[in-house]
Amino acid sequence: MADARPFQWEYRPAPVAREQYRIEGGRPLGGRVAISGSKNAALKLLAAATLTGERCRFENVPEIEDVRVMAETLRELGVVVDHPAPNVYEVAAGDIDWLFVPLEAAARMRASFILLGPLLARRGQVIISNPGGDRIGRRPVNFHVDAMRALGAEIDYRYGYYYAKAPGRLRGAEIRFPTVTVMGTENALLAATLAVGHTTIEPAAREPEVDDLIAFLRKMGAEVERTAPDRIEVEGRRRLRGAEHRVLPDRIEAGTFVVAAAVTGGQVRLEGAPCDHLGAFLEVAGRVGVGIACGSDWIEVDGRALAADGYRATDIETAPYPGLATDLQPPTCVLLTQAVGTSRVHETVFEDRLEWLAELARMGADVTVHDAHHATIRGRTRLRGATTEIGDLRAGASLILAALAAEGESVVRGAHHVERGYENIEEKFRALGARIERQPEIPPGERP
Ligand code: UD1
Numbered sequence: 001m002a003d004a005r006p007f008q009w010e011y012r013p014a015p016v017a018r019e020q021y022r023i024e025g026g027r028p029l030g031g032r033v034a035i036s037g038s039k040n041a042a043l044k045l046l047a048a049a050t051l052t053g054e055r056c057r058f059e060n061v062p063e064i065e066d067v068r069v070m071a072e073t074l075r076e077l078g079v080v081v082d083h084p085a086p087n088v089y090e091v092a093a094g095d096i097d098w099l100f101v102p103l104e105a106a107a108r109m110r111a112s113f114i115l116l117g118p119l120l121a122r123r124g125q126v127i128i129s130n131p132g133g134d135r136i137g138r139r140p141v142n143f144h145v146d147a148m149r150a151l152g153a154e155i156d157y158r159y160g161y162y163y164a165k166a167p168g169r170l171r172g173a174e175i176r177f178p179t180v181t182v183m184g185t186e187n188a189l190l191a192a193t194l195a196v197g198h199t200t201i202e203p204a205a206r207e208p209e210v211d212d213l214i215a216f217l218r219k220m221g222a223e224v225e226r227t228a229p230d231r232i233e234v235e236g237r238r239r240l241r242g243a244e245h246r247v248l249p250d251r252i253e254a255g256t257f258v259v260a261a262a263v264t265g266g267q268v269r270l271e272g273a274p275c276d277h278l279g280a281f282l283e284v285a286g287r288v289g290v291g292i293a294c295g296s297d298w299i300e301v302d303g304r305a306l307a308a309d310g311y312r313a314t315d316i317e318t319a320p321y322p323g324l325a326t327d328l329q330p331p332t333c334v335l336l337t338q339a340v341g342t343s344r345v346h347e348t349v350f351e352d353r354l355e356w357l358a359e360l361a362r363m364g365a366d367v368t369v370h371d372a373h374h375a376t377i378r379g380r381t382r383l384r385g386a387t388t389e390i391g392d393l394r395a396g397a398s399l400i401l402a403a404l405a406a407e408g409e410s411v412v413r414g415a416h417h418v419e420r421g422y423e424n425i426e427e428k429f430r431a432l433g434a435r436i437e438r439q440p441e442i443p444p445g446e447r448p
Helices: 039-051 065-076 103-108 110-123 142-150 182-192 208-219 251-263 275-288 326-336 357-361 393-405 415-419 425-431
Strands: 019-024 030-034 055-059 080-085 088-092 125-129 154-158 161-165 174-176 198-202 223-228 231-235 244-246 267-271 291-294 298-302 339-346 366-369 374-379 387-389 409-413 435-440
Touching: 019 393, 019 415, 030 425, 039 055, 039 065, 039 088, 039 110, 039 182, 039 208, 039 251, 065 080, 065 088, 065 103, 065 110, 103 110, 103 125, 110 125, 110 142, 110 161, 110 182, 142 154, 142 174, 142 182, 182 198, 182 208, 182 231, 208 223, 208 244, 251 267, 251 275, 251 298, 251 326, 251 393, 275 291, 275 298, 275 326, 326 339, 326 357, 326 374, 326 393, 357 366, 357 387, 357 393, 387 393, 393 409, 393 415, 393 425, 393 435, 425 435
Parallel strands: 030 267, 055 244, 174 198, 387 409
Antiparallel strands: 019 409, 019 435, 055 088, 080 088, 125 161, 154 161, 198 231, 223 231, 267 298, 291 298, 339 374, 366 374
């Protein structure tokens, strides 16, 4: 029976039709919510499993669209990806038939570019679509490409694809990034584990998800160490072995639920929540006046100050870890609409992360966007139910938060963006007492 295939638990594919959330706001949330595994860790761990031909097993993998896209992309390359139970994935990359990651994968998920490093290191070549092209956004991948070149890869760019080759094996190198990059660090790290000799990566991203990846690589037999807060060193190995790993909890999902409790004036306990990884964010929440208590793996949020004196305005600035995560900037902005006074927002990491504030303004928020990096929020405003359109994942979750806080009914269109990265978000909010349902999108002309 040793080679009998395990029972396949298959997640129901997301419906193709566009859906929207209908939310009746103004109800304080209360109760407990379990925090899922981290999206940004799970995607890289699945990619790391292609560094070996042996089977790898992951638990606490979030059931989200991005993970499904990564699993499908790997299967198309000939990798065996099993999904034997909810939140469990097994990857066996004994054979990799194709070394071609198509535009379709890149268009659906920018993180598919994380396959560049491991495929190049393991098989010596890969053709991979550029996810940073005009067609799907403006986030570049030049740091990743330069890092692979430093490791000895030859890379040409033609017709939207990178053609990458490593004559012989990759060679260890000193990689210096112009600025901190999370996936750039991870791509370089993955490639270096199978390179000949020593690699130093500086400045290396310090995000907890990078350390989760390092922990898994070490279980695979890789020689990797963070030798300084922003330096990672790798001694390449000829081969790695299969390993098992439990994905760390999603600090961004946790931060989202902290804001949900705060802006509805509720009281919520987050179970399995990574308090240690939310330092800068929880410091802001506390400064604003949200009650926060932390245990080893739980966070209690008390938003009752909202009904009493309201929250206090504060200035925020995003930064690479351990600074305030750019992924938590949109939820924090929703929190600041409920703070009395003027708050200034400085988004230092991305150029396009303040655009969503125009949608928040449709709900009555008093927001001024000064340029690509600066905005001002004046509060406290009573948000009103409205119809809004989700443009991306984090903005989407934040529009739901605003709708939960708002008086009256809201329609938040483009649910698929949120499902890319949040597991069962609608059920989780409902279990906390929210009135939220998902339904087919009503075309604009037919809106009530
Ligand atoms: C990751 C996270 C994303 C998070 C971001 C910052 C994943 C799948 N995504 O994205 O959720 O918001 O970190 O914490 O883990 N840059 C370049 N050239 C490059 C790469 C990056 O110019 O080749 C720039 C980016 O445009 C950005 C900055 O560097 O301004 C940092 O981006 P980076 O840390 O690389 O973000 P991601 O790893 O893509």
